[in-house]
Each structure stands twice: as structure tokens, then as C-alpha cells.
Amino acid sequence: MRLAAFDEMLPEVSGLRRPYSAYDRWLKEQDPARLTEKMQDAERVFRKTGITFAVYGEQEASERLIPFDIVPRIISGNEWRRLTQGIEQRVQALNAFLDDIYHRQEILRAGRVPTELIARNEAFLPEMIGVRPPAGVYTHIIGVDIVRISEDEFYVLEDNARTPSGVSYMLENRETMMQLFPELFQKIKVRPVENYPQLLRQSLAAVRPQGTKGAPTIAVLTPGSYNSAYFEHAFLADQMGVQLVEGQDLRVVDGHVAMRTTEGYKQIDVLYRRVDDSFLDPLTFRPDSALGVPGIMDVYRAGNITIANAPGTGIADDKAIYSYMPEIVEFYTGRKAILGNIPTWRCSEPDSLKYVLEHIHELVIKEVHGSGGYGMLVGPAATKKECEAFAKKLQAKPSNYIAQPTLALSTCPILTDKGLAPRHVDLRPYVLVSDRIQIVPGGLTRVALKEGSLVVNSSQGGGTKDTWVLDD
Amino acid sequence: MLLGRTANGLYWMNRYIERAENMARLVDAGLRMALTRTQSASEEWSSVLLSAGSDVTFSQKYSDYTAANVADFLLRDTSNPSSTMAAIETARNNARMVRTALTRETWESINEAWMALKRMLAKPIDERDLPSVLDAIKRETALIRGSFYGTMLRNEIFDFSQLGTYVERADNTARILDVKYYVLLPSISWVGSTLDNYQWESILRSVSAHRSYRWVYDADYKPTNIADYLILNVRMPRSLTFCYRFLSEHLKFLGDDYGERHACHATAEKTQTMLRAGSIKDIFDAGLHEFLANFIRDNTKLGNEIAQDYRFN
Numbered sequence: 001m002r003l004a005a006f007d008e009m010l011p012e013v014s015g016l017r018r019p020y021s022a023y024d025r026w027l028k029e030q031d032p033a034r035l036t037e038k039m040q041d042a043e044r045v046f047r048k049t050g051i052t053f054a055v056y057g058e059q060e061a062s063e064r065l066i067p068f069d070i071v072p073r074i075i076s077g078n079e080w081r082r083l084t085q086g087i088e089q090r091v092q093a094l095n096a097f098l099d100d101i102y103h104r105q106e107i108l109r110a111g112r113v114p115t116e117l118i119a120r121n122e123a124f125l126p127e128m129i130g131v132r133p134p135a136g137v138y139t140h141i142i143g144v145d146i147v148r149i150s151e152d153e154f155y156v157l158e159d160n161a162r163t164p165s166g167v168s169y170m171l172e173n174r175e176t177m178m179q180l181f182p183e184l185f186q187k188i189k190v191r192p193v194e195n196y197p198q199l200l201r202q203s204l205a206a207v208r209p210q211g212t213k214g215a216p217t218i219a220v221l222t223p224g225s226y227n228s229a230y231f232e233h234a235f236l237a238d239q240m241g242v243q244l245v246e247g248q249d250l251r252v253v254d255g256h257v258a259m260r261t262t263e264g265y266k267q268i269d270v271l272y273r274r275v276d277d278s279f280l281d282p283l284t285f286r287p288d289s290a291l292g293v294p295g296i297m298d299v300y301r302a303g304n305i306t307i308a309n310a311p312g313t314g315i316a317d318d319k320a321i322y323s324y325m326p327e328i329v330e331f332y333t334g335r336k337a338i339l340g341n342i343p344t345w346r347c348s349e350p351d352s353l354k355y356v357l358e359h360i361h362e363l364v365i366k367e368v369h370g371s372g373g374y375g376m377l378v379g380p381a382a383t384k385k386e387c388e389a390f391a392k393k394l395q396a397k398p399s400n401y402i403a404q405p406t407l408a409l410s411t412c413p414i415l416t417d418k419g420l421a422p423r424h425v426d427l428r429p430y431v432l433v434s435d436r437i438q439i440v441p442g443g444l445t446r447v448a449l450k451e452g453s454l455v456v457n458s459s460q461g462g463g464t465k466d467t468w469v470l471d472d
Numbered sequence: 473m474l475l476g477r478t479a480n481g482l483y484w485m486n487r488y489i490e491r492a493e494n495m496a497r498l499v500d501a502g503l504r505m506a507l508t509r510t511q512s513a514s515e516e517w518s519s520v521l522l523s524a525g526s527d528v529t530f531s532q533k534y535s536d537y538t539a540a541n542v543a544d545f546l547l548r549d550t551s552n553p554s555s556t557m558a559a560i561e562t563a564r565n566n567a568r569m570v571r572t573a574l575t576r577e578t579w580e581s582i583n584e585a586w587m588a589l590k591r592m593l594a595k596p597i598d599e600r601d602l603p604s605v606l607d608a609i610k611r612e613t614a615l616i617r618g619s620f621y622g623t624m625l626r627n628e629i630f631d632f633s634q635l636g637t638y639v640e641r642a643d644n645t646a647r648i649l650d651v652k653y654y655v656l657l658p659s660i661s662w663v664g665s666t667l668d669n670y671q672w673e674s675i676l677r678s679v680s681a682h683r684s685y686r687w688v689y690d691a692d693y694k695p696t697n698i699a700d701y702l703i704l705n706v707r708m709p710r711s712l713t714f715c716y717r718f719l720s721e722h723l724k725f726l727g728d729d730y731g732e733r734h735a736c737h738a739t740a741e742k743t744q745t746m747l748r749a750g751s752i753k754d755i756f757d758a759g760l761h762e763f764l765a766n767f768i769r770d771n772t773k774l775g776n777e778i779a780q781d782y783r784f785n
Contacts, residue, residue, distance in 0.1 A: 049576070049583075224569075230568070249475050259475060261783070262628065
């Protein structure tokens, strides 16, 4: 099935859009052969620097590149301002929601979100009840996935409030583009994203525990070099100038978390962890975890370390909660959500389930707790047999699924052997929360490289593009 | 201040880079001998394996000491943890782990060496290509060394890296000397004499010193001179004395930086003093093999102490 999608560069109806006009002029002057060469250069740069990711379940291809497309995705200054207002509002609401849900639970008492959705949710951590993180911030780093379907319609597809990844690609994509096409950046004023690591560091330092003496010691906690996002963990630690630690380097010493160094144990004040909640502390969560730090939750509850993002933030980006986000935003900010949600059917509700089963071939059905594009069904692209098989799974455990209409995601051109060709894209801007909210102008544009495909996840054959926010 | 695990990664990364190159050098020397002295080719290859410390594992897998088998085993067989390919892979895994401690140039040179060798060593090496493969390996490790020396800050990261390099190198030189010397020397009474034997060149070639030897000594290969060169010469970059000069220096930097001396400092100093005071005659009088066996044992001890003292064991 082909959807009539809105193309962000060349919409069928109105012709070349303004944000792309300068780029288009430049592009027309280029020799196509040179562009193809540049594309190969880009791949070489990525391989050389080792910007790879691991794909689970593929032993041989244990290190793969995320394909990079050299045509930038361009957003005007005005479009960006509107987006950031919506994102800021949403991020405020997410933090307020988390604080409420782990304290007074007023939103449940007000009946705006069903209690059982929280109480029986694995992402809800009872261990966090009554715990107030340093500076009152729960989600320090958020990646909000946004899709566009027309000139004026943007929707939030997903809030990533746990440990959103991909920011290293945003930075490396820009770096690569500047290496490949320095002249473009002289012609077109693009707002910089390069200072993200400094902002991240400042942001983490600002939420240090109250008792920290002097400059806080910050570290990035990685599950290790075999993790699919290891490159990013190392990259961020490096760019921030902080230590990259693993669970085996850490232990609790005198009520603080400390790392084992060549000179003995040294205290850590802020831990940017890229390890899931359940692995964080074997004494509190999964006892078999070797990736975390035994006793870190006690240190945390005593207010002696900042964990970013806080444990238990997953309850805010859970796909079952997602459908309540408009209510959540309104409840905490007192205003209607600036950025809308995609209409969502909760399969746990009998009427919705009935509708979803009847329209399965039109819908995208996702697992409530899944991520990375695994375990989902894209109805229009699936065979009849696949739909039937999925319907069985759905009926067996309806509460495990939500469904959304198949949206005609906007497209952006990519460079193919036959010239430019439109492909579907989404956008993940990165948001930093400390005593203020900061959004780096840009983000990660993911692009489905297969013609007509709507799945942009890198694990499913998606690629990335540099994202330009114009300084206009 | 460095994570113990990072110090460990740096140390082993450099040991394995050194080892990857040593294997290529050993095969190079063997190839040279096999080409010039066809009759004893299999003996030569067997002594190459002995020097590499891989003779036992080799014989479990192969029965013939041929160039193809030995080159395959020492260069590309990843079931042999000391093969060039396995060593480069381990070095890269360690580099990946300590990425944040390396300059971009250093990391990229290691990553590129790994990519190039993986491609080159994917298939068994055609004998005709062996010289160019060996060249390529030496070139890749030289590029790593060049990027490393050219871009790394001389701090503790540099110190731990160098400790790995020199502990590995000292071990390698001592083993080559120990194994080859007795294979080559017809009888102990020959020690002082001049030998008109191409085979001596293979010892020197194993440590890339066959040309420089002639700059320092006569053109003749004398067993005492060769031993003197590889053990006591202060300027020869693969001699035991040279290695210990730098091991002591980097340990001293660490001791000064951290304001603390450990057991490893004493061990390194003891060996250095012994090397400085000794003459080649004394060494031969007391027995070269005993000397080298003691040296290898103390060198291993030093490696263990460094790991313990700097909390990366």
C-alpha cells in the first residue's frame, strides 16, 4: 500500500518548500558522481571511527553501521520554535507526573489515569515511593520521538524517558556533514548541536546531591563494550571528559558510590547510567545482575548520589501510559497539550480490542513494553497470515498491546543510485532537564531506507540523516 | 587518576599490539631461513614455534612444520590466542574498552589495523603473498605506534601503555634468545668463536636488528656479541636493558604522580641494577640459560605486581 505522504522538501502540491530553497540551489550545481563519492566517503569515516552498533541475534554481523544519508533534513527556525514549546510543556508534565506518581498520586485520585495501570505495571518501582531525587528531577535526558504528517501537523510518537540513545549519531552526523560539505555550512546558517556534551555535563553537574563538596565527580555507567550502544556511552564520556565506568568498577564505600582507580576508591556524585533499572542494584532488583552496583539504591535513598535518569522513570514512557499523555499534560500544566498524541486504541478495553481486531490490516500494533521496533505488526505491510497469527497473540493477552492508525509519515529525499527519492522519516530531539529545560536545535532524524517502509528503527534497516535547524 | 580497569585495558592493549608484531617478525625470520637453507626448513620452523611459545599447541593441530602451516598458525589462526589476528583482535577489544583514554588517531589506527588484517587474513595466505602480508602487518603496527607516540599526552595513560609494551617486548626478546641460542649453537665451546653461519642472522632478524648489529659490532656474527646486543645494549630498542630502562622510567613517573611506591618498583629496580652491573662474560660464566630463565620469571612477576599494585588484577 502506498500512502500519499507529505514530502518536506518537495510536496506534490506546492512545490519546493522554503527551508530547502538554499540547499536545493546548491544541490542543482553538484555533479551527481561527486555526490556518490561523498556518500562512500561518509561510510568510510563511520567505519574508521568505529561508529557501529550491535544487532541482537546476529552473531556474524556483530558490528554494523547505521546507514547514513547525505541529504540533510531541514527545519525552519519557526517550525522549531513551535516544536520546542510543545516539547518543553510535555517534559515538564512528565517530570511532574513522576513526582506525583511516586508521592501523593493525585492524578490517580482525580481518576484521570486508572490506578491499576500504575499498580500492575512493571515499569512502576515501589522502591521509589517517597524518594525525592536530588534537585527534584526525574528524567534528566529525554528523547521525544516526533512524526509529521503535513505542513502543520506534528505528533509525539513516543516519549523516551528512560535512557534514550542515538545522540552520538546526531553529533557524528553533523561532524561528518561538515567534513564532507564545508562549503554548505558557509552558505546556509545552521544552528549548532556540537555543544550538547558540554550542556549535558553542566546539566548533570547542576543536579548533584546537596552535600557535594566542590565540583561533582560525574561518570557514565555502561553495561560494557558488548552492549549495542557502547560506542555512544564511550563517546559521551569522552566528550564530557568524565569516566566511563562499569558495574565491576563500582562499589559502595562509606555511604557513597565509589570507583576503583589506580589510586584506590574515589567517590562519584552523579551517575549517568545507561543500564536498565532492573540491573541497577542486585540487592534491590534483579539479584543476578552483574551490571549494577550492590547497595546503590541505599546510597540513592540517602541522597548521596544522583542517578540520571532516576530509577522508575519508565512508568512515564510506558506505551500504556502514552495514551493518557494528553490528560497528563493538561492535569499538570493546566493547558491543552501543544503537541498531540497519535490516536491510540488500548487493547485492554473490550471496545477497542474489538475495533482493532476488525481493522488489524489497517493498524500498527505495538507491544506495550516493547522497543526498537521488535514485536510489532504493521498491518498494511503484513500478509494475511501474519495478521491472523498476530490476532491470536493479541487475543491471548490484549492488555499487552496498543494500536495506532498507520500514519502517512512525512518523507524526506535520500540519495539513491537513481537520484533523489522520498523516504519516510521521524525525528528525535534531545531534551536536558536540570534547573531548566534545554533542547539542542536538531536531533536525530531516522529514515526508513526501504521504499514505502514506515519502520525507521536502526535494528530494522533504518538509517539516519543530519538534522538542520535553520538560524533564520 | 585512572580506573583500574582502564589501566588494565591499556596495559593489555599494548602487550597484544607488541605481540601481533612479534609474531610477524618471527615468521619473517623463519621464512628468510627457509628460503636460504632449504634442507633444514622444518627445523627452522620448529624453532620459530618454540620461540613463539606455541610449539605444543601447534603440534596438537599439525604434523608438518611447513611454511604454510606455521604461517597460518602464527598469523591467522584465532584459536591460537597469540596469533597476529587473535592478538590484534584482543588489542582492539581492549582499545574499545578504553576508548575514552585514547586519542582519536590512536583508536582509529588500531581499528583500521584490525579491519585491514581481518580482510587480509580472512583466507589462508598464499605462500607467494606471505612477504607482502608480513610487510602489511608490520606497517599496521608501525602506524599504531606512530599515532600513539605522536598524539598521546605523556601522562599515566601513556605510562600504563608503555609498561605493557616493554613487559611484552622484554619477554619476547628473552625467549627468542633462550630458544634460538641453543638450537643454533653446536656446542658450548663455540661460544667465543666467529661463526660463518647465516642462521645467526635469524636471531637478529627476529628482533629486527640484523642491520643495526653491523653498525655496532663487526660484520661477523659472534654468539657473545649477539647476546651482548640483545641483553645489555642500552641503545638497542628491543634489548632487555633498553626495556628495563623504560619500565623503570614509567614506574618512576607513576610513583611520583601518585606519591606512592609499590612492590613493582623494587622488582624493576632490582632487574635494572642487575642488567647495569652485569657484563656478558659474567652472564656466560654463570650460564646464559639460567640467566634468561631467571629474567623471564622476574619479568612475569613484575607484570603481576604492576596489576596488583595499580588495582587492575
